[in-house]
Amino acid sequence: MDLSVVADNLPAYLTGFRLTAQLTLVAGAGALVIGLVVAAMRVSPLGSLRAFAAAYTELLRNMPLTLIFFFAVLVLPQFGVILPLGYWTAVVCLTAYTSAFVAEAVRSGINAVGVGQAEAARAIGLTFGQSLTTVILPQAVRTVIPPLINVIIALTKNTSVAAGFAVVELVASGRRLAQQNPADVVLVLVGVALFYLVVTVPAGQLANLLERKVAFAR
Structure with missing residues (x-):
């Protein structure tokens, strides 16, 4: 067993690691944007938006990621949607899958904010969108960030499916x-x-640190 095999092949490791990091960053950013929108829809006063967001979240959260890849590669082309096999297929699938977990984490943070905050916002004439962005989400950030870090950790490991x-x-x-x-x-x-x-490991330690700070603040 040659202990130098890792060092000798470091360039190959770094090439793969860079692509894993790139997939994590790009898919994570896309999932964050989509997840925020879906979370807002889940707490929307419109029943149709809540139903769509709930169906989107539950479908993707309870479906294996590998199956989503196969769906993108084998099923979408039958409807005229052809994704180039490789990087962009991975980005689309990882983004869609992770966005459901982001949405659920954000929704949990929104629900942790006292109902009185939303009622007070409505009482002073703020719309739903204004209440969400200026009153509720800023207060939900403390409780949302730790689970979001855990979602990103899971995304990092899920990039292995793209192999x-x-x-x-x-x-x-x-x-x-x-x-x-x-x-x-x-x-x-x-x-x-x-x-x-x-x-x-560093991301997990950061999540634990933030969780302790949130618990102390409470």
Whole structure:
């Protein structure tokens, strides 16, 4: 077992890690935007918007991510929607899947704000949108950020699914290295795990720190 296999193949690891980080950042940003919109729809006074947002959230949260990839690759083309296999397919699928969890986290934070805050906002003549953006969401931020960090941690790990759909991210890079170094498969996989830990462990510690601060503030 050659302990230098990880160091010798560091460029390949870094290439996969960069793509994993890029997928996390791009899909995370898209999921945050869509998730905020869906969360707003879930607490909207319009029943039709609440029903659509609830169906969107429950469908995606309870569907395996791999199935969403297969749906994008095999089913959408039958309706004339053809996504280029690879990076952008991964971005679309990861964004849609993660946005449902973002929406649920944001909705939970909104529900944690006292009902009296929304009633007071309406009493002074603010619209639903104004109440949400200027009164409710600023107060919900403290409780929303820690679970959102956990969602991003999960997204980072979920990017590994893209390895099966022509995306050479960290797991795919590790798979290629394992094929090239069959005698050192364990070390190759340890190297992959270490790169994931570089992102997930600090993020998890940050989430725990923020949770303690929120609990203390309460």
